[in-house]
Amino acid sequence: MRTVEEHRAVVAALLGPTDVVELPLAEARGKVLAEAVTAAIALPPFDNSAMDGYAVRAAELAGASEDSPVTLPVATDIPAGRTDVPDLAPGTVARIMTGAPMPVGADAVVPVELTDGGTETVAVRLAPEVGRHVRSIGEDVHAGAEVLPAGTVLGAAQIGVAAAVGRATLPVRRPPHVLVLSTGSELVAPGEPLQPGQIYESNGAMLAAAVRDAGATAEQLRFVPDDVAEFRKVLGERIVEGVDLVVTSGGVSAGAYEVVKDALTGHGVEFVKVGMQPGGPQGAGIVEFCEVACPVVTLPGNPVSSQVSFEVFVRPVLRRAMGHPYPDRPIVTARSRDVLTSPVGRRQFRRGSLDAVDGTVGEIGSPASHMLASLARADCLFVVPEAAERVEVGDEVDVWLLDPPL
Amino acid sequence: MRTVEEHRAVVAALLGPTDVVELPLAEARGKVLAEAVTAAIALPPFDNSAMDGYAVRAAELAGASEDSPVTLPVATDIPAGRTDVPDLAPGTVARIMTGAPMPVGADAVVPVELTDGGTETVAVRLAPEVGRHVRSIGEDVHAGAEVLPAGTVLGAAQIGVAAAVGRATLPVRRPPHVLVLSTGSELVAPGEPLQPGQIYESNGAMLAAAVRDAGATAEQLRFVPDDVAEFRKVLGERIVEGVDLVVTSGGVSAGAYEVVKDALTGHGVEFVKVGMQPGGPQGAGIVEFCEVACPVVTLPGNPVSSQVSFEVFVRPVLRRAMGHPYPDRPIVTARSRDVLTSPVGRRQFRRGSLDAVDGTVGEIGSPASHMLASLARADCLFVVPEAAERVEVGDEVDVWLLDPPL
Numbered sequence: 001m002r003t004v005e006e007h008r009a010v011v012a013a014l015l016g017p018t019d020v021v022e023l024p025l026a027e028a029r030g031k032v033l034a035e036a037v038t039a040a041i042a043l044p045p046f047d048n049s050a051m052d053g054y055a056v057r058a059a060e061l062a063g064a065s066e067d068s069p070v071t072l073p074v075a076t077d078i079p080a081g082r083t084d085v086p087d088l089a090p091g092t093v094a095r096i097m098t099g100a101p102m103p104v105g106a107d108a109v110v111p112v113e114l115t116d117g118g119t120e121t122v123a124v125r126l127a128p129e130v131g132r133h134v135r136s137i138g139e140d141v142h143a144g145a146e147v148l149p150a151g152t153v154l155g156a157a158q159i160g161v162a163a164a165v166g167r168a169t170l171p172v173r174r175p176p177h178v179l180v181l182s183t184g185s186e187l188v189a190p191g192e193p194l195q196p197g198q199i200y201e202s203n204g205a206m207l208a209a210a211v212r213d214a215g216a217t218a219e220q221l222r223f224v225p226d227d228v229a230e231f232r233k234v235l236g237e238r239i240v241e242g243v244d245l246v247v248t249s250g251g252v253s254a255g256a257y258e259v260v261k262d263a264l265t266g267h268g269v270e271f272v273k274v275g276m277q278p279g280g281p282q283g284a285g286i287v288e289f290c291e292v293a294c295p296v297v298t299l300p301g302n303p304v305s306s307q308v309s310f311e312v313f314v315r316p317v318l319r320r321a322m323g324h325p326y327p328d329r330p331i332v333t334a335r336s337r338d339v340l341t342s343p344v345g346r347r348q349f350r351r352g353s354l355d356a357v358d359g360t361v362g363e364i365g366s367p368a369s370h371m372l373a374s375l376a377r378a379d380c381l382f383v384v385p386e387a388a389e390r391v392e393v394g395d396e397v398d399v400w401l402l403d404p405p406l
Numbered sequence: 407m408r409t410v411e412e413h414r415a416v417v418a419a420l421l422g423p424t425d426v427v428e429l430p431l432a433e434a435r436g437k438v439l440a441e442a443v444t445a446a447i448a449l450p451p452f453d454n455s456a457m458d459g460y461a462v463r464a465a466e467l468a469g470a471s472e473d474s475p476v477t478l479p480v481a482t483d484i485p486a487g488r489t490d491v492p493d494l495a496p497g498t499v500a501r502i503m504t505g506a507p508m509p510v511g512a513d514a515v516v517p518v519e520l521t522d523g524g525t526e527t528v529a530v531r532l533a534p535e536v537g538r539h540v541r542s543i544g545e546d547v548h549a550g551a552e553v554l555p556a557g558t559v560l561g562a563a564q565i566g567v568a569a570a571v572g573r574a575t576l577p578v579r580r581p582p583h584v585l586v587l588s589t590g591s592e593l594v595a596p597g598e599p600l601q602p603g604q605i606y607e608s609n610g611a612m613l614a615a616a617v618r619d620a621g622a623t624a625e626q627l628r629f630v631p632d633d634v635a636e637f638r639k640v641l642g643e644r645i646v647e648g649v650d651l652v653v654t655s656g657g658v659s660a661g662a663y664e665v666v667k668d669a670l671t672g673h674g675v676e677f678v679k680v681g682m683q684p685g686g687p688q689g690a691g692i693v694e695f696c697e698v699a700c701p702v703v704t705l706p707g708n709p710v711s712s713q714v715s716f717e718v719f720v721r722p723v724l725r726r727a728m729g730h731p732y733p734d735r736p737i738v739t740a741r742s743r744d745v746l747t748s749p750v751g752r753r754q755f756r757r758g759s760l761d762a763v764d765g766t767v768g769e770i771g772s773p774a775s776h777m778l779a780s781l782a783r784a785d786c787l788f789v790v791p792e793a794a795e796r797v798e799v800g801d802e803v804d805v806w807l808l809d810p811p812l
Contacts (some may be wrong), residue, residue, distance in 0.1 A: 025596070025611045025615070026614060026618075026626075026733060027726070029615045029618060029619070030619075032663075041600065041606075043776075043778065043779065044602065045604075045605055045607070046602060046603065050774075050776070052659060068618065075421075079591065079632070079663050080590055080591060080592040080603075080663070081590065081591035081592030081593070081603060081604060082592075082603050083601040083602055083603040083604060084603075085602075085603060086537070097663060098659055098707075098708075099590070099592055099707070099708075100592070100603070100607070101602065101603040118584065130537070135774070138778070139774075139777075140771075140776055140777050140778060140779050141777070141779045147779050147782065154615075155615065155616075155619060155808070156612050156613070156615040156616035156619055156713060156716075157612065157713060157778070157781040157782040157784070157808075158782045159611050159612055159615045160608045160609070160611065160612030160615075160709055160713060160778055160781070161608070161778045161779050161782040162535070162596075162608075162611075162784065163596045163606055163607065163608035163610075163611040163612065164605070164606050164608035164709065164778050165606065166596050166597065166600065166606045167596055167597070168561065168596040168597030169597070183769040184486060184487065184505070185485065185486060185487035186487030186488075186505055187487070188485040189574070190431070190569045190572050190573055190574040191572065191573070191574030191575070194447065194451065194572065196489055196491075196493060197452065197486075197487060197488050197489040197490075197506070197507040198450060198451075198487060198489060199450070199451055199505070199570070200447075200569055200570050200571065200572045201569065202566045202567070202568075202569035202570035203566070203618055204569075205431045205432065205565050205566060205568075205569040206562050206563065206565055206566030206569065207562070208432060209431070209432070209435045209560075209561065209562040209565045209566075210561075210562035212435060213436075213561060213562055220432075226485070227775050253458060253504055257485050257486070301504075301505070302504075302505075303570065307562065307563060307566060310562075343609050354626040355502060365546075368449060368456075368541070368545075370456070370541050370545070370546055371545075371546045372449065372451075372546060372563070372566055372567045372570050373449065373546050373547045373553050373567050374546070374564045375566070375567070376553065376554065376564045376566065376567040379564070400416070402563075403561055403592070
């Protein structure tokens with residue numbers, strides 16, 4: 001029997017980093033920067049005014065005060081965006097707007113509120129310090145400085161600073177494209193009528209959503225008949241068309257009709273038992289069709305087994321392929337609120353509810369692999385280790401935090 | 407001067423809940439359920455086997471053991487998905503696969519590993535308990551039970567359980583569509599050549615990304631000329647075409663050329679000073695063109711001011727409109743690592759780096775509103791209240807957690 005870590009390593013070896021693509025800023029959002037962004041220009045790119053007011057030589061206003069304002073001629077008017085700003089002649093000031101370039105010679109800005117607001121001449125009621133209300137070139141970023149290191153997850157502020165240094169596109173790792181293939185002759189598409197003995201197919205929609213939540217792209221295919229040749233044909237066609245990873249669910253246990261196992265055994269996929277619960281029967285390998293090789297991970301068919309297996313084996317691999325700095329779920333320690341028994345030799349991933357304030361975790365539902373409604377109410381998975389036969393109230397367990405309320 | 411809370415209330419009143427749309431599961435991902443989902447069927451929908459093995463009457467195998475197996479005829483073979491399962495005749499067993507329906511009369515499953523695996527007759531080496539390895543109808547969900555309450559954020563597991571009870575679509579609140587409009591004659595699109603006095607336009611890309619991060623949809627429009635009539639024309643055309651909210655940046659301060667302020671003053675938008683830093687100059691209101699009314703929020707143009715204002719005023723409103731149970735950022739308390747001074751009467755939102763382990767927060771960059779590179783390195787905003795003139799090392803401050811590394 002393989003350990004969880006051994007099978008994680010086998011799956012991790014299947015998928016390397018995806019290629020780097022240069023995407024427009026809007027499409028780069030949420031992805032991971034593949035190369036550092038250095039500033040082609042300084043930020044601010046030039047000395048500019050932080051206020052609406054007047055650009056002045058501070059020394060010429062040294063005597064200005066409320067009681068004895070100093071009046072100087074207004075030589076020019078500098079709106080933001082003006083590109084032909086003349087030098088400031090001694091003995092004059094320039095009317096200037098927020099963000100507008102400082103004229104050469106000026107060394108401070110007096111806010112309009114501290115003047116009479118004149119346009120021909122202006123009476124200034126305060127002696128400014130040198131540099132006051134001036135944003136200097138390079139104060140935020142020096143030209144040539146690194147503004148975003150490789151591995152940055154691109155949110156709004158990161159996209160903002162990339163735009164500010166003039167980047168219209170960013171190099172990111174392409175999200176892997178995943179084919180999610182559910183098998184089982186008992187499966188019926190949601191929304192259609194159900195016969196006795198049939199169930200609605202939920203793994204496809206669930207795993208496709210999990211792939212997308214991880215930042216990758218997904219397509220879903222439901223394969224119903226237990227026909228091995230047909231299964232290989234359908235899978236081969238999609239692999240040849242181009243897929244980065246195939247994730248199947250179902251058809252891998254010890255039964256008489258196991259289409260995935262029957263179709264892929266001896267064709268690159270190794271089927272194993274992993275010492276975990278849920279999710280014991282697993283498979284992984286590289287499948288080749290028409291000289292096109294494609295990694296395949298085969299998950300068990302029980303809904304909770306398949307989703308937990310995805311969390312443990314597939315999600316970290318997809319995120320690592322995209323260059324995520326934190327491919328794994330955040331793990332915290334909490335004290336159990338329940339007494340739990342567990343089979344020795346299996347690492348149990350139980351569905352839980354974390355109380356982050358008092359540092360405890362309680363079980364939601366039961367460890368059984370068909371309790372999907374409980375999984376939908378859980379905010380975490382927590383781990384009962386292989387060696388533990390029993391967890392007492394107050395025992396510490398590792399807790400994998402699932403997505404917080406968005 | 408308006409308080410932060412007063413202006414938050416003004417902006418919140420602009421946008422009600424969006425309409426409810428029924429979306430396919432794949433498109434419902436990440437959105438918020440508008441109505442509870444109740445189960446049209448039980449889960450499991452019928453008693454079924456949890457193992458590959460034999461469906462039996464437990465009483466008929468009471469004497470079975472390793473030393474004296476009991477052999478019974480195999481009456482039928484029940485793969486998963488079989489819809490015509492006959493009753494189990496007394497004195498017989500049925501070969502059964504995981505997930506297959508239990509025949510009427512059977513009350514336990516013996517795993518194949520505890521038998522000789524026969525197909526005509528089978529020797530059973532264990533006396534099963536009644537109910538062993540049987541998943542009973544409704545064990546996970548009773549028919550008619552609520553599986554997902556209204557207000558659920560739809561992740562993979564929630565979509566999985568909806569599919570399992572047969573739902574192909576889910577009712578969610580439509581994401582609002584936001585027009586992001588940046589103004590300023592100094593602005594140049596990233597990637598184009600920059601003249602002296604010009605800067606790259608970063609607010610549009612940043613705010614559009616922030617809108618999308620909040621779960622809404624965005625389109626970007628850059629309006630360069632300081633032409634009030636043209637601005638009103640462009641804005642009016644887009645509003646008439648259909649937009650849920652307009653967010654502008656720039657053109658709202660005290661300068662001589664303030665296109666947003668000049669175009670919308672007296673037309674439904676009130677321009678005010680809010681007691682916060684950055685982000686003092688704000689505006690909000692309902693603008694009407696050709697009898698189409700549209701909420702407009704006008705943010706200041708400095709990049710940090712505009713992004714922080716979005717966080718404080720716009721993001722919660724977008725999320726509330728979509729029905730999010732937690733429209734605001736999570737807020738925690740931490741001790742300051744720095745001595746900070748702050749203007750009395752202004753609530754400062756500083757950019758910070760939280761150390762969640764030791765419960766401290768330190769400032770990244772400075773409070774100045776043009777320090778965009780620092781914002782891109784921050785993982786939180788922290789609040790220096792209006793009444794505080796000074797924060798000492800160790801003083802507790804409120805910390806708004808920005809998006810974690812995805």
